[in-house]
Amino acid sequence: MARQPQKIPVYPLERQSDAQFSIRRVMRAGPPDNREWIASPHRHNFYFIGLVQQGAGKHLVDFKEYTMAPNTLNIISPHQVHHVHQQPDAHQTVKGVALFFTRDFVQSHPLLDNIEWMGGQLHLDETEMQLLLALCEQLLAAYEQQQTMSDRIIRSYLDIFFSHVHHMMQERQAPHLLTNDARIVKTLQQLIHRHFLEQKSAGDYAALLHLTPGYLSDVVKKQTGKSPSQLIADRVILEAKRLLVHTTGSVKEIAYQLNFNEATYFYRFFKKYAGQTPEQFREEIRKKYSIT
Structure with a gap:
């Protein structure tokens, strides 16, 4: 079982x-x-x-x-x-x-x-x-x-x-008006937070926002310096880090929880965006904050 x-x-x-x-x-x-x-x-x-x-x-x-x-x-x-x-x-x-x-x-x-x-x-x-x-x-x-x-x-x-x-x-912030582009990015971030486990494609979010992928990419890049795909990856990586540090699940089990079909793909994905392997991150943070 x-x-x-x-x-x-x-x-x-x-x-x-x-x-x-x-x-x-x-x-x-x-x-x-x-x-x-x-x-x-x-x-x-x-x-x-x-x-x-x-x-x-x-x-x-x-x-x-x-x-x-x-x-x-x-x-x-x-x-x-x-x-x-x-x-x-x-x-x-x-x-x-x-x-x-x-x-x-x-x-x-x-x-x-x-x-x-x-x-x-x-x-x-x-x-x-x-x-x-x-x-x-x-x-x-x-x-x-x-x-x-x-x-x-x-x-x-x-x-x-x-x-x-x-x-x-x-x-405490520089005064500014919330532009239409800024509203798009904020809505995108909220959508990513709700759907990142099921939807990892920038095109999916462009469709939810009723925008073309190219237009969404231009807006996000101008507002944040990142692509929509990077914002999605940031949210997935945050959840991966939480599970790695605060549970005892294996890398394979965590990949499954995050809806990756292959653990090897999750492993490469994590190393690309976090700059270290899942095991290295888990060991480093647990040691730093004495988390057992």
């Missing part, structure tokens, strides 16, 4: 299967959190936003290390693989607010469209931090009251919260 390929654990928002939103204050003095799963690589089926007021620790998100430091806003998307790499020591007081929500719960918002492509952390000044904390207090009050209109109130405050964060992000 064929062995089932190992998967990266995916944790739900709450034990209740229909839970879509949660918020809580984080206040801890003394030993670090002893929940073993937070220190093991995993994914969520929800978004996480953490506002850190006090305390510091290391978080590894898709092979990028973040310091959870005071006056930072930290965002993790549902698909990202992450774990606590270094918890605050026992002498630190940890303080902040944590928000958890599913995509189905919230209204469509530009911030959520950008989270996939932004960095996972935003450094805040004191005024920005206090503004967001005040909104979190309103969210906490609505969440704890659980009145008839609570969900509607929560969604409204979340929309305001997202809008302020989106504005803060925009202030």
Whole structure:
């Protein structure tokens, strides 16, 4: 009987299967959190936003290390693989607010469209931090009251919260108008994220966008310096890296999970775009971050 390929654990928002939103204050003095799963690589089926007021620790998100430091806003998307790499020591007081929500719960918002492509952390000044904390207090009050209109109130405050964060992000970037070409690239990236396992051809995505392959290639090259095929490869490689480091599956099993017909083709594909063999990457990253 064929062995089932190992998967990266995916944790739900709450034990209740229909839970879509949660918020809580984080206040801890003394030993670090002893929940073993937070220190093991995993994914969520929800978004996480953490506002850190006090305390510091290391978080590894898709092979990028973040310091959870005071006056930072930290965002993790549902698909990202992450774990606590270094918890605050026992002498630190940890303080902040944590928000958890599913995509189905919230209204469509530009911030959520950008989270996939932004960095996972935003450094805040004191005024920005206090503004967001005040909104979190309103969210906490609505969440704890659980009145008839609570969900509607929560969604409204979340929309305001997202809008302020989106504005803060925009202030840190050079001002620009989102051109039609930029919208095409953003839509392409979103489509790749949803379909990269089944569709690996640039022509497939050109068809989904109702564009000719040549036109799509010109737009993507001008906007990103890459071809559509390279963007697709980047997403496939990211998933391959996650599986190589965070599961014990063989290269052949991982190739199968990524819908490659031949392990040898996946092997060449990975080496071409990652610059090293799958085994070399797995050994290097596991050793670097002491991942077992």
